[in-house]
Amino acid sequence: MKNIQKKIVFSTLLILLSSAGFCQGVVFNLELNSLYHGYDNLIQIGYQEGLVDVSLQAEGATLTKTSKGYIVRTLKGSKLTEITGTLKNGDTVCHYYYRNMPLPQPVLYWGYSRNGEMASPEEKLLLLHYSPGIVFENEFNIIDWRVTIGERVFNGKGNLINDEVKKLIYVQNVNKVKAIVEVNYTSKVNPTAEKTSGIFWFENPYYQNRVSDAKVYFIDKDSSNTEIFDPESPNSLIGLVQHNTFQNQWYLSKIQSNRLLNSGANLFKSPSAFQTIPFVEDNPKSPNYGMPKIEVLPDGTMMYNYPEPANLYYDVLDINRIVVFESTFIDSMSGQKTTTISHVGLAKKYSGSGKYDVVCVIPFNEISSSLDIETIQETTDSLILNQYKRIPSNLDWDQVLQFGSKLEYLPNMFTQYGHVTLPFFSSSSKFDEYAHVFDTVDFVLEERSTIPLANVYGEDSTRLQSNGNVEIVYPEREKIFKSISAPVDSIHVYVISEIENVFFTDRTQPSFKPQRVVYTVNTKDGEFAFCQISYLNRQEYSYSSLFDRYIVPLSQLEWKKQIQQSVSKGRAYDLTNKKDIKALDRQFNLDAFQGLPANLLGVCVGCK
Amino acid sequence: MNQLYRAIIVLLFLQPNITFSQHVVLEVNNVRTLYYGYNNRLEFGTTDGRPFELIAENATLELDSTLKEKKQGAWYVLNPFQYQNVRVIMVDPKSKIAFDTIRFKVEMIPDPEIYWGTLSAGNEVRYITESRLFARTSLLCPLNVSWRITSWECIISGISDAPMHGTGNDISAALGNIRLAKMDQKAGKRTNTQIAFICFVVGPDGFSRKIAAVFSL
Numbered sequence: 001m002k003n004i005q006k007k008i009v010f011s012t013l014l015i016l017l018s019s020a021g022f023c024q025g026v027v028f029n030l031e032l033n034s035l036y037h038g039y040d041n042l043i044q045i046g047y048q049e050g051l052v053d054v055s056l057q058a059e060g061a062t063l064t065k066t067s068k069g070y071i072v073r074t075l076k077g078s079k080l081t082e083i084t085g086t087l088k089n090g091d092t093v094c095h096y097y098y099r100n101m102p103l104p105q106p107v108l109y110w111g112y113s114r115n116g117e118m119a120s121p122e123e124k125l126l127l128l129h130y131s132p133g134i135v136f137e138n139e140f141n142i143i144d145w146r147v148t149i150g151e152r153v154f155n156g157k158g159n160l161i162n163d164e165v166k167k168l169i170y171v172q173n174v175n176k177v178k179a180i181v182e183v184n185y186t187s188k189v190n191p192t193a194e195k196t197s198g199i200f201w202f203e204n205p206y207y208q209n210r211v212s213d214a215k216v217y218f219i220d221k222d223s224s225n226t227e228i229f230d231p232e233s234p235n236s237l238i239g240l241v242q243h244n245t246f247q248n249q250w251y252l253s254k255i256q257s258n259r260l261l262n263s264g265a266n267l268f269k270s271p272s273a274f275q276t277i278p279f280v281e282d283n284p285k286s287p288n289y290g291m292p293k294i295e296v297l298p299d300g301t302m303m304y305n306y307p308e309p310a311n312l313y314y315d316v317l318d319i320n321r322i323v324v325f326e327s328t329f330i331d332s333m334s335g336q337k338t339t340t341i342s343h344v345g346l347a348k349k350y351s352g353s354g355k356y357d358v359v360c361v362i363p364f365n366e367i368s369s370s371l372d373i374e375t376i377q378e379t380t381d382s383l384i385l386n387q388y389k390r391i392p393s394n395l396d397w398d399q400v401l402q403f404g405s406k407l408e409y410l411p412n413m414f415t416q417y418g419h420v421t422l423p424f425f426s427s428s429s430k431f432d433e434y435a436h437v438f439d440t441v442d443f444v445l446e447e448r449s450t451i452p453l454a455n456v457y458g459e460d461s462t463r464l465q466s467n468g469n470v471e472i473v474y475p476e477r478e479k480i481f482k483s484i485s486a487p488v489d490s491i492h493v494y495v496i497s498e499i500e501n502v503f504f505t506d507r508t509q510p511s512f513k514p515q516r517v518v519y520t521v522n523t524k525d526g527e528f529a530f531c532q533i534s535y536l537n538r539q540e541y542s543y544s545s546l547f548d549r550y551i552v553p554l555s556q557l558e559w560k561k562q563i564q565q566s567v568s569k570g571r572a573y574d575l576t577n578k579k580d581i582k583a584l585d586r587q588f589n590l591d592a593f594q595g596l597p598a599n600l601l602g603v604c605v606g607c608k
Numbered sequence: 609m610n611q612l613y614r615a616i617i618v619l620l621f622l623q624p625n626i627t628f629s630q631h632v633v634l635e636v637n638n639v640r641t642l643y644y645g646y647n648n649r650l651e652f653g654t655t656d657g658r659p660f661e662l663i664a665e666n667a668t669l670e671l672d673s674t675l676k677e678k679k680q681g682a683w684y685v686l687n688p689f690q691y692q693n694v695r696v697i698m699v700d701p702k703s704k705i706a707f708d709t710i711r712f713k714v715e716m717i718p719d720p721e722i723y724w725g726t727l728s729a730g731n732e733v734r735y736i737t738e739s740r741l742f743a744r745t746s747l748l749c750p751l752n753v754s755w756r757i758t759s760w761e762c763i764i765s766g767i768s769d770a771p772m773h774g775t776g777n778d779i780s781a782a783l784g785n786i787r788l789a790k791m792d793q794k795a796g797k798r799t800n801t802q803i804a805f806i807c808f809v810v811g812p813d814g815f816s817r818k819i820a821a822v823f824s825l
Contacts, residue, residue: 046634
């Protein structure tokens with residue numbers, strides 16, 4: 001009896017003490033119930049109606065009691081954790097399901113710009129954040145970074161980019177500079193170093209295309225230059241521009257599109273004109289600071305307020321004149337003087353107008369880069385279009401592919417039947433051992449079933465990838481064998497590749513990921529590289545994409561040659577010459593040089 | 609001595625609300641995020657079992673009767689009406705003294721992604737069979753959100769026709785031109801064809817969003 005009495009005294013004191021002490025609120029959100037693999041998930045117990053002695057049991061995870069709460073470690077491979085709380089008398093007091101997820105992968109930011117976006121070279125801070133929709137709290141610490149711009153690489157410690165990178169961006173001879181950034185980082189959650197990377201684009205404010213002191217040439221459409229003008233050919237200049245309008249946003253200037261629309265021209269609204277990032281409330285005093293601005297439409301629907309889209313139009317159809325801008329610049333790195341084609345303008349006559357309208361002006365290097373091809377140009381004093389570099393002999397190539405009787409290089413056919421996938425290689429072997437694959441094995445055309453597998457709930461079956469993305473699972477691929485034959489011996493492909501793991505549902509298999517690929521062509525003067533691709537940050541593993549998308553079709557070489565010939569023969573309009581400017585004015589509506597200042601040709605917009 | 613026990617027993621009964629029809633709340637990883645325009649369903653508890661009343665600031669807080677039928681305990685629906693300073697104050701029901709404040713971060717419901725049938729944006733369309741578009745929240749986002757495509761516009765690169773329009777998520781009106789483009793591509797007349805859909809999508813917050821999706825042929 002005395003013992004029982006003592007117990008009552010003790011437990012009563014406990015209850016009194018605990019209620020007088022520190023008390024915290026506990027919240028559970030029905031949907032945000034994720035547990036993460038490889039992480040000490042913390043579960044805190046909260047009581048709704050008085051303190052009770054609960055014991056927790058978990059399925060799909062292990063539980064460890066600590067002073068803060070329970071530490072939950074999910075079991076490897078489990079997708080769901082079930083936690084049940086029971087009292088001593090066997091009553092269940094709670095029953096929860098949690099989704100087991102891999103730790104989310106952060107996205108790299110250069111200042112305010114997300115991976116893949118335009119960034120500012122003046123920004124110096126590299127940051128890592130989770131993408132929207134992920135509510136996991138974590139902090140990242142960038143240990144070091146590595147920036148690759150063209151052939152140059154810079155390294156540094158910490159998350160601050162040094163000024164050398166900015167300088168390098170500013171001295172590039174293009175107005176759109178691409179930088180590949182790789183960082184090693186640790187996080188609050190995972191103290192071991194991890195690696196991630198991103199691509200950023202920079203507008204180079206110091207880039208001068210110097211059209212104002214350039215020479216201008218015209219090429220008119222006729223029967224001899226179908227290689228350039230034929231829209232039916234996917235690799236003609238016009239075909240290339242037409243099919244890449246979305247990606248490259250070659251839209252008309254507002255002045256020009258307004259004028260053309262008023263005169264009844266048929267222009268096309270650019271899909272890239274639809275801004276999908278809404279305006280954000282920017283008044284710090286507003287309670288909704290940071291939230292997207294909402295507008296109420298006449299019919300009562302509430303809509304995010306997007307930047308005005310309607311003024312962006314494009315038109316790249318029925319082009320019958322090309323304007324070529326030749327320009328001379330001095331390379332600030334080497335001091336060499338180079339004359340090259342800086343821009344190409346596409347012009348057409350609209351009905352009712354006696355003058356040509358230039359509907360888009362494209363930096364010449366962008367025509368190639370739109371297909372992810374970096375043409376290598378040497379700097380000389382003469383005009384160059386296709387000045388190919390000799391293949392660097394000092395590099396240690398992993399493999400040289402030669403097109404032969406089985407592997408054919410056809411300008412159009414290869415893109416058409418480009419869904420070629422090589423079998424995956426095993427990690428122990430070098431690439432050389434698979435050279436014979438090209439000669440002996442027919443190519444496999446992989447067809448993907450469009451109906452995904454269903455899971456037990458009848459929903460689409462999904463699979464988590466190593467990078468945290470969720471992928472829908474499709475049935476086994478149907479394999480159709482397809483052989484390609486006919487010889488073209490002159491083209492070689494030099495490859496440096498690295499071995500990387502590819503994750504399948506049931507296994508992880510190492511495969512070759514191309515790092516650097518150089519295409520060369522055998523000419524009378526020797527072997528020349530005509531296309532170089534660096535694969536540092538590409539996700540594609542197979543060589544299919546390589547053959548499919550990144551090869552320079554021969555017809556492109558052909559139209560580049562034709563432009564070169566036309567320029568060498570054609571009449572030059574010198575933009576420093578007043579007579580020539582007047583002649584241009586007679587032929588063109590000169591508000592039209594899109595992307596370039598309207599007064600560039602010495603013509604005032606709106607005044608005659 | 610007996611008097612002391614009596615006093616303690618009396619004290620025990622004075623402790624309010626100690627009843628033993630229990631429910632226990634398990635908070636996971638300190639997640640304190642709410643979504644704007646969304647029925648955030650939450651349950652609350654205290655670490656020491658103290659009874660509490662809830663006062664919401666800049667949000668509406670209601671008991672969720674539908675969920676309570678299915679699940680144990682008291683569930684609440686919290687709807688923030690402001691983007692910042694949303695908090696729930698826990699108050700002692702008797703003395704009305706606040707003993708804890710739970711601060712919430714408010715976010716907008718993440719924009720959905722457009723799927724052409726089961727194909728997500730950015731992918732290559734191999735077979736043109738599916739005639740419906742769907743808007744889905746990213747599979748990583750756990751919210752149970754249903755989106756409704758109210759209208760769409762379709763543009764095919766390099767095709768001279770004016771953009772095709774439609775209401776709802778049925779894109780049959782555009783399929784004819786897309787098939788023609790696919791045939792042209794098979795015949796080698798075009799390459800890199802892109803198809804852009806601009807969709808107006810309404811979410812549970814009532815806000816209409818403009819979502820673009822580009823597919824390649």
